[in-house]
Amino acid sequence: MATRIKICGLRTAQDVAAAVACGADDIGLVFFPKSPRNLDFDAAAELALTVPLGVRKVGLVVDMDDAALDDLLARVPLDMLQLHGSETPERVADIRARSGLPVMKAIGVATADDLVGLDDYMAVCEQILVDAKAPKDADLPGGNGHTFDWSVLGDVNWKVPWMLAGGLRPSNVADAIRQTGAPMVDVSSGVERAPGVKNPDAIRDFCAAVRGI
Numbered sequence: 049m050a051t052r053i054k055i056c057g058l059r060t061a062q063d064v065a066a067a068v069a070c071g072a073d074d075i076g077l078v079f080f081p082k083s084p085r086n087l088d089f090d091a092a093a094e095l096a097l098t099v100p101l102g103v104r105k106v107g108l109v110v111d112m113d114d115a116a117l118d119d120l121l122a123r124v125p126l127d128m129l130q131l132h133g134s135e136t137p138e139r140v141a142d143i144r145a146r147s148g149l150p151v152m153k154a155i156g157v158a159t160a161d162d163l164v165g166l167d168d169y170m171a172v173c174e175q176i177l178v179d180a181k182a183p184k185d186a187d188l189p190g191g192n193g194h195t196f197d198w199s200v201l202g203d204v205n206w207k208v209p210w211m212l213a214g215g216l217r218p219s220n221v222a223d224a225i226r227q228t229g230a231p232m233v234d235v236s237s238g239v240e241r242a243p244g245v246k247n248p249d250a251i252r253d254f255c256a257a258v259r260g261i
């Protein structure tokens with residue numbers, strides 16, 4: 049089966065067109081004010097109109113409260129939520145019920161210890177995203193371009209579909225897939241020319257590297 053590709057942090061119609069032209073399956077819209085990829089809800093609603101049917105629009109949120117979440121869902125047509133904060137399994141279940149959308153929970157990984165609570169999350173969400181754990185002093189909990197030791201994923205008994213993220217780039221994504229067997233990959237900073245500014249050539253190279261496996 050073809051590896052599913054998500055390109056995250058798209059901010060313009062040109063970004064969307066580049067990702068779609070290269071065969072991206074999912075596009076990520078970031079709703080986190082500290083991020084250089086942040087979108088306000090009006091801009092996201094407009095951008096969503098440019099995404100063809102069949103390409104999944106994933107809304108990335110970080111510990112968003114119910115009021116903001118309700119507002120987001122009322123204004124932007126999303127197909128999935130990516131929870132990239134410190135949401136507990138109970139909060140993930142709440143958001144899933146409240147939103148009625150499939151939910152992907154991000155887990156930050158540095159060592160195998162970070163995977164200890166994984167079963168509790170797999171019980172309450174449709175999909176898991178494994179990302180590099182952000183450094184303690186980082187402004188962002190993801191989107192930092194850091195990789196992690198992929199070998200720690202070797203012993204995981206996956207009970208839901210999973211996606212690999214964290215420092216993926218055109219030059220390492222094929223190795224990452226070969227080493228981990230990831231069925232889905234996600235990239236943000238690895239296909240940018242500057243924080244929040246996507247590079248269409250890098251998006252093309254990334255997708256070609258994935259499809260070339």
Ligand SMILES: O=C(O)c1ccccc1N[C@@H]1O[C@H](COP(=O)(O)O)[C@@H](O)[C@H]1O
Nearest residue numbers: 056083190191193213214215235236237
């Ligand atoms: O991209 C962001 O700005 C971001 C902000 C807050 C949380 C997560 C964010 N991005 C996600 O982080 C991973 C890894 O990104 P990168 O490829 O290492 O830059 C990815 O899942 C993004 O969706």
